[in-house]
Amino acid sequence: MLYFAPTPIGNLSDVSLHFLDILKECEVLICEDTRVTKKLVLLLKERYNLNLKDILFLSLHSHNEDDFIKNLDIEIFKKTCIYVSDAGMPCISDPGVFLVKFAQRNCIDYEFLSGSNALLLAAAASGLVQKEFTFLGFLPNKGEDRKISIQNAINSPYPVIIYESPKRVLNLVEDISKFDQNRDIFLIKEATKKFETKFFGSVSNVLEILKKSNLSGEWVVVISASKTSGFEKxxxxxxxxxxxxxxxxxxxxxxxxxxxxxxxxxxxxx
Known part of the structure; x- marks a missing residue:
């Protein structure tokens, strides 16, 4: 059986009892980065006094998918296998989709566990999302592709959620301000961690606050819906x-x- 399990995005206490139960039975742990996952497993083992089996750690990420399949014995999925990305929900701006498709093509039973996810946390915390929203993940780093992505976000009839790095978050808000300084915007950095910080208000006001703030950490940005545009226009x-x-x-x-x-x-x- 193959399980896809979200891991805490910052606070170790956010791990689910369901995940801990599966982890105690785990024989194979497929992960984005074995170093990150081994550290997480050790922390969970110590905090929750887990009695774990001998776990085989396998690395699977966007750069080794072909080699992974070439060396894979499909019989391994008769064991209890877990896939995790470094943090958060697999497949949501994280690796994992390749393995889902592989399981589907080869009739391998798989199950997704619920748990930590920065996307939904930001959507709920923003106060800007009631039902529909658009998730763009990480935008292109530069050039016209990035410009187009920002224009699409500004013109969306739904709230738009974006992941951003500390190096580009200020530039992102500056770019948004060029289109609409009065649009409501919400940002959260280091969600669930000790120094979690939220920013909310008009783009122009938030921009001035960000210029004086420590920008280090992981960011999620929520842009309120356009009140004038629609896809049909x-x-x-x-x-x-x-x-x-x-x-x-x-x-x-x-x-x-x-x-x-x-x-x-x-x-x-x-």
Whole structure:
């Protein structure tokens, strides 16, 4: 049996009893980083006085998926196996999707445990999400792809949730302010940890506070929904008027028309 288990995102006490019960039966622990997971298992063993079996630790991440499968004996899943990422819920801006698809293709029974997740914590804590929302994970680091992602977030009819690094969080809010300084925004850093900090208000006010704040830590940003836009209002003319390259405009038009971006690109060059 294969279990996918979320791990605490900061506070060790957030581990579930369900996870601890499965961990006591675990024979194979597949993880993003064996060093991180071995440390976590040791901490849990000491805090909760767990009697664990001899666990085989295997590394599976985005850079070794092919080698992992080549060396894998599928019979291993007859044992009690757990997959974890370094922190939080597997597959949510974390590795794990590859293993889910592998299990589906090979009729391997698997189960997801509930638990820590920065996305849902931020959605609930923001006061900006009641039902629908859009999750963008980590945005592209730079260039036009990042610009497009921010524009999409600003124009979304739903609240948008973004993961961001301490190196780019101030730039992100500055970029958002260029579009709408009065939009409500919520940020939380180091969620569930000792120095958890929340920021809420208009983009312009939060930006001034951030400029004077310690930005170290992991961030989640929630942008309130646009009150004026809707997906049905996006037209080809809207895209053509954006400050983007012809290549990027071609890609966007292709998404709403279904035409090939190469053909659109050629037409725009005429």
């Amino acid at each position: 996006i037209t080809i003319d809207d895209i053509l008027n954006l400050d983007l390259s012809i290549k990027q405009k071609s890609k966007l038009i292709a998404k709403i028309t279904g035409e090939k971006s190469k053909n659109i690109y050629k037409n725009l060059l005429k």
